[in-house]
Amino acid sequence: MMDPAFAEQAITLVILLLLAAVTVGIVRVRGLFAAVVLLGAYSFLMATLFVVLDAVDVAMTEASVGAGISTVLFLGALYLTDTKEATGKARELAPLAVAAITAAVLIWGMSDLPEFGSADQPIHAKGADYLARSLPDTGIPNVVTSVLASYRGFDTLGETTVVFTAGIGVLVLLRRRSGQGKS
Amino acid sequence: MRRDLVLRVASKFILPPIMLFALYVQFHGDYGPGGGFQAGVIAAAAIILYGLVNGLARAQKMVPQALLEVLMPSGVLIYAAVGVAGLMTGENYLGYDHLAHDAVHGQEWGVFLVEAGVFLTVFSSMIAIFYAFAGRRRS
Numbered sequence: 001m002m003d004p005a006f007a008e009q010a011i012t013l014v015i016l017l018l019l020a021a022v023t024v025g026i027v028r029v030r031g032l033f034a035a036v037v038l039l040g041a042y043s044f045l046m047a048t049l050f051v052v053l054d055a056v057d058v059a060m061t062e063a064s065v066g067a068g069i070s071t072v073l074f075l076g077a078l079y080l081t082d083t084k085e086a087t088g089k090a091r092e093l094a095p096l097a098v099a100a101i102t103a104a105v106l107i108w109g110m111s112d113l114p115e116f117g118s119a120d121q122p123i124h125a126k127g128a129d130y131l132a133r134s135l136p137d138t139g140i141p142n143v144v145t146s147v148l149a150s151y152r153g154f155d156t157l158g159e160t161t162v163v164f165t166a167g168i169g170v171l172v173l174l175r176r177r178s179g180q181g182k183s
Numbered sequence: 184m185r186r187d188l189v190l191r192v193a194s195k196f197i198l199p200p201i202m203l204f205a206l207y208v209q210f211h212g213d214y215g216p217g218g219g220f221q222a223g224v225i226a227a228a229a230i231i232l233y234g235l236v237n238g239l240a241r242a243q244k245m246v247p248q249a250l251l252e253v254l255m256p257s258g259v260l261i262y263a264a265v266g267v268a269g270l271m272t273g274e275n276y277l278g279y280d281h282l283a284h285d286a287v288h289g290q291e292w293g294v295f296l297v298e299a300g301v302f303l304t305v306f307s308s309m310i311a312i313f314y315a316f317a318g319r320r321r322s
Contacts, residue, residue: 009190068224069228072313073236080220139290145294148218156262156297157259163304163305166308170315
């Protein structure tokens with residue numbers, strides 16, 4: 001029997017390597033259909049990673065939104081435009097510099113993060129004790145749901161409003177365009 | 184795609200389990216992973232799959248655009264109304280403790296109604312965005 005902690009690390013490592021490979025594929029591939037399918041694969045790998053990290057709710061969201069709906073919307077956009085990536089005029093150095101600097105800043109910022117999974121972070125010592133409070137307060141065993149809908153209900157109201165606004169925004173934009181086309 | 188027999192038959196078999204799974208995710212969100220947002224996306228995905236296989240017109244016959252435009256704001260309104268109900272019963276805005284005879288039941292009612300609001304808005308917004316994209320002609 002393999003040590004569970006080792007197995008988890010091995011799985012995480014494999015998924016991260018696959019993520020890197022898929023990312024390189026998305027950047028290199030010229031056909032946009034392939035890029036969209038690879039984006040879906042990326043989302044599914046991400047969802048698997050979230051399951052390994054015990055964030056099942058996030059994994060479900062990632063799989064349904066990232067791999068499901070957004071793939072369909074990308075395909076819809078491809079149908080309206082073109083399925084081949086336009087070839088750039090020249091390989092510019094400026095984008096490379098921007099990407100390199102951003103990556104360097106991110107890696108530098110990462111060095112300040114607490115060690116992964118360490119129990120003595122401030123958030124565990126001083127955070128609200130939802131894990132213990134959820135069941136007696138709300139009768140809801142899934143703490144994610146009780147935090148989302150009850151303890152942090154106001155944030156979720158804002159989130160719902162954001163989804164609503166996005167939907168209305170797309171409707172208004174696309175409908176006005178097609179109305180102009182008719183007249 | 185519209186005449187592809189395999190896709191049409193396969194989607195007919197797949198659609199009911201997807202809808203059922205969406206309901207499960209919605210109502211079992213208190214005990215397992217999921218909730219209104221995930222259930223809304225999954226249910227919307229079922230309608231979108233139907234639209235992809237059978238054509239936009241048939242999907243719009245099942246879930247009309249006008250219905251979506253009613254559902255989108257009503258989800259947010261349900262959510263906000265639960266908050267006002269909390270105020271009326273002498274709690275804070277979005278405080279559920281006094282919605283039922285004791286605090287735990289009140290919390291369960293509040294979470295249930297709020298998740299229903301999230302479901303309606305997410306479900307209808309996702310489908311509306313899909314309709315908006317799929318309804319455009321190639322320029």
